[in-house]
Amino acid sequence: MLPKKEGQTRHITLIDPDKQTPDVAAQRALIAVESGTSAIFVGGSTDTESNIVDATCGAIQEALELAMFASSQHPDADEDMWNIPVILFPGGAHAMSAKADGILFMMLMNSTSRQFLIGEQLQGAPYISEAGLQTIPTGYVVCAPGGAVGKVGQAELIQSDDAELVAAYCQTAEMYGFSTVYLEAGSGASSPVNLDLIRTAKASMDCTLLVGGGIRSPEQMKAAADAGADYIVTGTITEEFEDLQQLKERLQSLINVL
């Protein structure tokens, strides 16, 4: 569901269901797709109730379907551009929805807490199986500064000069058979993941590499892409614009550097 293509970096938009109504989330998702994003992640906060996650996933899926139908009525429109996966990025086993297309099934690899290494996963697996959600087995590695997820997830943060350690985490993820590794600096981080860490992660494994947290400028996007990120995730900037046209311009300025 998150294929990688050598030499190409794609963008993912993270929507936190706690930060707006489902209708506004759907409007933002449509703008993100028009701007060139390749997938929508839904999640983020640790204490979101599943009914809010469900309503948000439902609203986004409905909006994408309507947009696709509208496109199908115009011979010149690209109907397929709306065929975008909605993927859960859960704060825990409580924040799930069968209306998503898939889920990042994550191990917070550098957590010191059993809860985030295997506990939430054990609680969530029966629901995921029943709902038939496609799982994307993901090694989630929190790097400095780490933000709220570093604290809540009780992570031993990867420091900017600890390339050897990030390589070992990436190799471990690959040996476990994970398809994806997500280097996270924390939502709203004051600085993104260190570029050397991204370069080392990319060189140490064949898994798809996701990078996110604190990326706000075209320069930061370009640097993370050049360092080897297969996907760059941004969340906070999508929440900063009431005006959808302004949001579109901002997202395009980021995505167009890729």
Ligand code: 1GP
């Ligand atoms: C957080 O990596 C994502 O999990 C996105 O971070 O909100 O800082 O863009 P931002």
